[in-house]
Amino acid sequence: MKLSIVNYGAGNIKSIQFAFQRLGYEAILTDNPEEIKTSDKVIFPGVGEASSAMIKLQQSGLDQLIPTLKQPVLGICLGMQLMCKHSEEGDTKGLGIFDVNVKRFSNEVKVPQMGWNTISNLKSDLFKGIKEKEHMYLVHSYYAEQCEESIATSDYELEYASALENGNFYGVQFHPEKSSKAGEQLLKNFIEL
Template identity: 65%
Template sequence: MKEKQKIVIIDYGAGNIQSIKFAIKRLGFEAKLSNDAAEIRNADKVIFPGVGEAGSAMAMLRSTGLDTVIPTLKQPVLGICLGMQLMCNSSEEGNTTGLGIFDADVKRFNKQVKVPQIGWNQITNLETHLFDGVNEGEYVYLVHSYYVPECKDEICRTEYGVKYSTALHRDNFYGVQFHPEKSSKTGEQILKNFLKL
């Protein structure tokens, strides 16, 4: 049954999409890269990755019309790293207006901490089936200079100078600030849980 799942990774020129594709393949699934609206709408699961700068990534989404497609998707959608941040209302990075899926505004870490945060950090306050089989205090891999302050869509929290939301959920939309594809067994479990939703 699982082989028949149609998994699409949104390809808009801003992502480490190959490593996500390989991570999904290791779980026994095939994922397709696509920027075709019809193909994305028809997928069983959609992954929205992102690495880079918020303003230019949003410009790429707008140029392909995907900025209007993504918020209307009905199947489970997982935003990763910048993908999650673009699903928020706005970002201080380039004063960017986001997709408005999550009711949160992305802030830059203050000067008291080393930026970007690179490396392993703990996740706590785990909620929803996305974290089935994941223990409080597990470590995940993060690379980012901007963060989502604690908000009502939070389903997971991390501390780095400030407590912030490392994962978000609203309706069929999920977002993780960390890279599950680089987070060892914990990340693998989270991806597996997403594909089971």
């Protein structure tokens, strides 16, 4: 099993690497296109601001590579948002893998949403062994709208897509690497896809 984490200088990737280590898998951190292409599974992480993260992706050419990948790819948090069509954050054009836009929560609620929220309407092998209304840890100010590619939803101000799937591409808004046992189950499921 060759597992790689796309390393483009956006966020806390150590935690993801450690989470796989706890499951008994060694994940490599890389921005090398060949390494990524020849991996069995690819993790696309991201923390921070969308437009500057997208610029970093473009500088390394990874924005071209990622949409062409054929193996299972899991976007986490900002990684998932960058896989969408467009984000309101910095008016950023995304990779367009998921046919959905990313918007900001209004000031009717506290922004960022920070903490543990439930996930519902689960429909993917990614959630095997994970029950409806399980709690996952989230920190985000922007959300993907409810859409056809949604495989999990959460409620904060409104119902939004907290996980997406399109072919070999998966995205989760929450942080499985920080979501206790349920998060570990999800990472295990991803490895076993």
